[in-house]
Amino acid sequence: MELELRHFRLVCAVAQAGSITRAAAVLGLAQPAVTTQLRRIEQSVGGPLFERDRRGTTPTALGELVLARAKVLLSTASGLRDDIARLAADSASVPTRLRLGGATGRVLGGLVHQLAAGYPDLQVSTQVSWSIEELAGMAAGGRLDFTIAGMCGDQRPPGRSGITWQELSVEPVWVLLSARHPLSARHEVDLTELSCEHWAGPPGDGCLADCLVAACSRAGFTPLSIKETDVVSCIELVEKGDVVGVAQPLVRSIPGVVPVALTGSPLRWRTLIGWHAGGPAAAFADQVVELARVAYRDIVARQPRYTRFLAEHPEFGEVFPNGRATG
Known part of the structure; x- marks a missing residue:
């Protein structure tokens, strides 16, 4: 049966x-x-x-x-x-076009895919910026309908007038190691084991570099250097063994580069979606938020190492409106 x-x-x-x-x-x-x-x-x-x-x-x-x-x-x-x-019930609220913005991470691309699959007649355009403040300003000024924002720790999202923010997920920040690095075969490494490394991280107006320095200080050392790089340059430097990178565990599998968890998860990264409550697409917000969640779940499902991590660390993963994270 x-x-x-x-x-x-x-x-x-x-x-x-x-x-x-x-x-x-x-x-x-x-x-x-x-x-x-x-x-x-x-x-x-x-x-x-x-x-x-x-x-x-x-x-x-x-x-x-x-x-x-x-x-x-x-x-x-x-x-x-x-x-x-x-x-x-909300089908009548579907707009004819949607303008999306994003900074870092894979959720923006996943959301575009979900919108194309669910609303094939919807015209979707995207704009990318490393500056969360710029993206929030564009949403507040009516140049974007929705924006995906990433920020570390307890950093508050930009307080632009009229912007509503909803948290989608909380991830630990992992390190990216060259496949040739002696620690790359480990499931997790302690931050102190990387005390003699040079580092690379994303640009932008977030505080990830400051948070990394603070975490290293708590661990008893100061990073040798932290290079601000674009994603492609960061991957190149990591693969060659010149730096240790920092990234979300949702990073796509890349030959020669291995994402590894940090013991105790001393750094966290939050993904939010924001929109103007009075904007022309505000009535479509529930559908967009839900599709962003579907996109996030799809990305997680294709990351077996992170899926296993979430099963052991339920404090990370998707965040619902009541603020509860779940893997």
Whole structure:
């Protein structure tokens, strides 16, 4: 038997009610029907999900596992229905064109792809700047509809009038090592192990270089140098072993360059999306934010090393409106 959502709802109902009889009443089914259905589910998963006695039912170890997955599936299905309903209701708000801005990272490209797939008639243009302030100013001035911004640590986004910011994700900052570096085979390295290295980082008006210096200082050393470079130059220098780079763990796989986690994640990077609340595309914000999230999840799914990291570090990953990060 192939398990369906209704089977997971039944399992959750039994666990929540504490007995098959009470679960049957909640589900509006006859008690024998619930018992039979539960038995079929248990046969499908290969073992009992509940221990039964005169006091009711208690989940087994297998039952706890199935319940944990069932709650996620049911929550996701419920969220999907809500999103579909909302998007259908908001279909009239789809603009004819959309102007996007971004600084660093892969989310901008992923968002453009998702928009093209979901709204093939929508004209999408992009503009890239290393300056978050410039991008925020363009959104505030009506020259951009949405902008993706990246910033380190607890740095506040530009406080431009009328701009609404929503956080998409929080990542640790990883290091980029040459494949020939003696530490490149490690899953993580301590910052102190890189005390004799030269560094390279992205340009822009963020504080990543300052945060790196501060983290190194806490670790007991001062970086030999920090070069401000574009992405291509940084990769070239890292591959040749001249510098250690800093980047999000979402960086695309590059021959000769290995992303490695830092022990304790002393540096963090946040990705946000911003738009003018009074702008012509503001009514389309919910759809754009959701597609940006879809783009982020797709990028993460194609990064097996980071996926494993997120499973062990749930404080990183996607951030929802309530501020909770999840891998």
